[in-house]
Amino acid sequence: MRILERQSVIIWGLAMALGGWTAEQAEPAKTVEMNVLPGLQFSEVRFAVKPGEKVRLVLNNTDDMNHNLLITRPGTRERVVEMAGKLGESGPAAGYVPNTADILWTIPLTAPGRSRTLIFNAPDEEGIYPYVCTYPGHGNVMFGAMYVSSSGEMPELSEDKHIPEIRRQHSMAERRDHPYTPVAPYHYRVFIDGASPAAIAVALPNDIAYCWDAGTCYLRFAWHGAFLDNTDLWKGKGNAESKVVGDIFFRSETGFPISVANKTPGEIVYKGYRMKNRYPEFHYQVDGIDIFELIHETPERTSLIRMFRIPEVSVPVEFRTSPGEGVVYSASAGVWKENVLHLSPQESRSFAITMMKADKK
Numbered sequence: 267m268r269i270l271e272r273q274s275v276i277i278w279g280l281a282m283a284l285g286g287w288t289a290e291q292a293e294p295a296k297t298v299e300m301n302v303l304p305g306l307q308f309s310e311v312r313f314a315v316k317p318g319e320k321v322r323l324v325l326n327n328t329d330d331m332n333h334n335l336l337i338t339r340p341g342t343r344e345r346v347v348e349m350a351g352k353l354g355e356s357g358p359a360a361g362y363v364p365n366t367a368d369i370l371w372t373i374p375l376t377a378p379g380r381s382r383t384l385i386f387n388a389p390d391e392e393g394i395y396p397y398v399c400t401y402p403g404h405g406n407v408m409f410g411a412m413y414v415s416s417s418g419e420m421p422e423l424s425e426d427k428h429i430p431e432i433r434r435q436h437s438m439a440e441r442r443d444h445p446y447t448p449v450a451p452y453h454y455r456v457f458i459d460g461a462s463p464a465a466i467a468v469a470l471p472n473d474i475a476y477c478w479d480a481g482t483c484y485l486r487f488a489w490h491g492a493f494l495d496n497t498d499l500w501k502g503k504g505n506a507e508s509k510v511v512g513d514i515f516f517r518s519e520t521g522f523p524i525s526v527a528n529k530t531p532g533e534i535v536y537k538g539y540r541m542k543n544r545y546p547e548f549h550y551q552v553d554g555i556d557i558f559e560l561i562h563e564t565p566e567r568t569s570l571i572r573m574f575r576i577p578e579v580s581v582p583v584e585f586r587t588s589p590g591e592g593v594v595y596s597a598s599a600g601v602w603k604e605n606v607l608h609l610s611p612q613e614s615r616s617f618a619i620t621m622m623k624a625d626k627k
Contacts, residue, residue, distance in 0.1 A: 295322040302329035306408040311433045314413040315388040323384045327376040335373040342368035343396035347405030362400045403538040456508040461486045469493045470563040483550040488516040490567045515623040519588040527581040568623035583614035593621040
């Protein structure tokens with residue numbers, strides 16, 4: 267069990283304006299303990315308070331990476347996440363907290379093994395107040411809802427549109443063997459052999475999975491069969507390594523595969539991902555040009571289809587492969603010349619690459 271070091275964080279300014287409190291007030295506060303589960307999820311995905319009620323919110327970072335927690339005005343979570351994503355180089359100094367009145371209260375970035383406490387008075391106005399982690403890549407999946415209501419009522423979990431979709435289907439109560447019974451597609455941020463510490467492992471339907479590396483911005487490997495052995499992770503070892511259980515049929519030998527204007531890629535920047543029907547669409551930039559990549563399963567258990575969007579490209583694009591990667595490539599557009607797919611600017615704006623396991627000779 268990770269030992270948490272506790273700190274207190276009391277945000278006065280806006281909290282006082284909305285009914286903040288002073289140390290002299292002795293009435294007890296409603297306490298909400300918030301841990302971090304594997305898969306970028308808050309342990310408490312929602313909670314209810316009464317208007318004006320004093321709340322003591324404790325964030326225990328039981329994960330292996332930094333997290334913050336921002337409580338926002340109703341209906342503003344996605345806008346706040348978008349603003350945080352645009353902080354760029356100023357993001358770390360700002361704790362990935364944008365300067366906006368949409369944010370009511372903040373628990374700053376909290377390191378692994380640390381704990382911070384926020385005490386505030388709930389708004390007097392009833393409504394659904396989202397909370398979210400705005401650390402890069404987290405905001406579209408790591409969020410929840412504070413219900414401010416005199417009745418304390420909340421909708422059925424399965425019908426609650428203010429929480430992540432995966433949480434409408436599973437309770438995610440903390441357990442040692444697994445935090446919930448997963449239904450593909452789902453994903454974890456993992457430490458795994460063959461990728462950087464920023465790896466994301468995704469389980470797809472049809473018993474197929476892949477590892478996408480946010481540190482290098484490309485698909486590292488793919489496998490079929492069982493997903494991952496996360497036994498050490500579920501036992502509380504924050505830096506535990508996940509192990510592939512199935513059979514790997516693709517492993518990149520090319521490295522970053524996309525070149526723009528037929529030149530060697532220069533600056534490659536990871537911009538995060540967003541969920542599209544529970545599938546992560548990765549967003550990255552090559553020399554300032556936005557690229558979006560969405561990966562789906564196919565009916566075959568040993569193939570993937572990678573859907574690319576480069577919406578603002580005005581020059582030719584190449585998609586490079588290498589012999590010996592274990593798959594046969596095909597494309598929805600462009601012309602193959604040996605191991606390189608050549609795409610015109612128009613074709614580059616939306617194209618798909620299918621990767622099917624090669625027959626062994």
